[in-house]
Amino acid sequence: MAATTIATEAKTTHSTSRRRRSVEGKPFFAVAFTALFFVLLYVPIVVVILFSFNSKKSLSVFGGFSNRWYVQFFNDEGLQSSLRASLMIASIAMVGALLLGTMLALALERVSSRPARAVGTVSLVPLVTPEIVTGVAALLFFTGLGLKLSLVTVIIAEITFSISYVAVIVRGRLSSMSGEVEEAARDLGCTSWQALRFVTLPTIMPALIAAGLLVFALVFDDFVLAFFTTGVDPQPLSVRIYSEIRLTISPAINAVGTCMLAVSVLLVALSLVIPRLFGRKDSSLDLISGG
């Protein structure tokens, strides 16, 4: 930080160095390339949104604005029950993962015994395991136990996959919090639980909210795990979309996709903004970008 300031000062005060910099200029290549990158990043998303309002039943010719595909989506009982199923899965998985992930984070930050460290390592493995492996494993586990695949099995698989995310985000916040604060609360007569309830939890609340929103967005959109662990009826929205796009091409899928995009964009945007509203600088953005 200080180095940056010194560097900028040096740049503005010494005309020689400024001249040298202006000869080099900004790296136009990198900047132009980045602009192109962002265009390509958003083109498919914009196309999905645009064609969800298409009055024609075409994915390449735009015939004018219409809400017919949204009307179709909201009148399709199958899609509606899938939407409700996905919202339910995401809500329950969010609560479950928050509970278990926060317990894990608290314990790992405070206990440094060998088994605790082992659990800490194991809890990171899902983050580096491809989803298809987790999906296959969950499927075999449930069928091996003779459990019928249903929304419950999807929820269990999604919680397992999300605990690690919550633990990483909450640990990030906990490690920047001084243990002395809790110590002080106990010195003032709090029991351990009271210290946890009135001191630690409020401090990590922004991280909990951010983690919860991210888990909701991830689970709501997740396809691979849901695909391997879902039963027949009702299916999560992403699984249902997958079978529809393999069978036919229907612009109604664009409308469903747009709604899903809206949900995740809203949640991720909130998870970026909320910690800042609490006056914290460590939003999930910094955690994601490792800053």
Add this chain to the structure above:
Amino acid sequence: MSTDLQDAVAATLPGAKRQSATRTRLWGWLLLPPAAWMIVFFVSSILIVVALSFGTVNANGRPAFGTSLANYQALMNTTYLTVFIRSLVYSVTTVVLCMFIGYPVAYAIALHGGKYKNALIAALVIPFFASYLIRMYAWSTLLSDEGLVNQALHTVGFTDGVQFLNTPGAVVAGLVYGFVVFMILPIYASLERMDTALIEAGKDLYHSPLRTFFAVTVPATRAGVLGGVLLVFLPALGDFVSAQLLGGPSTFMIGNLIQQQFFESQNQPLGSALTVVLMLALLVFMVFYLRATQRQNRET
């Protein structure tokens, strides 16, 4: 470090030791539910995959545990080996492309993003939380024979049309689009942490921005690049959605084979063996990766 000090101080106080022991026990209890959950639903389910990969399908088509190597022997034919090699080639190509695309983007945002830095990172992250399936579907409609890209080419004069779908290029493009953010973020983070005075010094020393870039910036961000390589390679090697929606049987990857065994052929033991092969490939990769990062840590 401060906790070590605290513990040392606390240990000298009367009665303190007992208190910290009850505290640890409390946190130990907190560890129990998540640890139990992970062991039951994650660790044991992975072990079931490994066990079933030695199993067989019995007469009524149901999977049974066993000690047979038949599934692994069945994988030793050219059809499967072709798919393994193809998956590796696609994933490595994806990683390399992500590196060449991700580095300039991370560089531009970190060093020339100015006050828009955070907004740019948010703009980068948000699409990647949007459903991967929807994004792949979007590309499949864009690149289809009657899609917008071909229409645009048609108006420019390429009247023959280009077949994008079902080509290796489309599958790799899908993987790059899907995972490039995992390359950009760690590189961005290491560029952010880097002392920009180093670049200034490098410019004085080398008198060339390009030489400075390769002699100063790239080595300083090697940890970020290595992290990105890991984060892109892992999901890319296990992916099946891109090959399913943008490719076809001629571009299928190991993930598609796994998915077929579980949903079409109903041969769970063979599917498990394929999954174990995928896990082993990733394990080998992880070992090399950890070696590389350790060497990196020792050097710096």
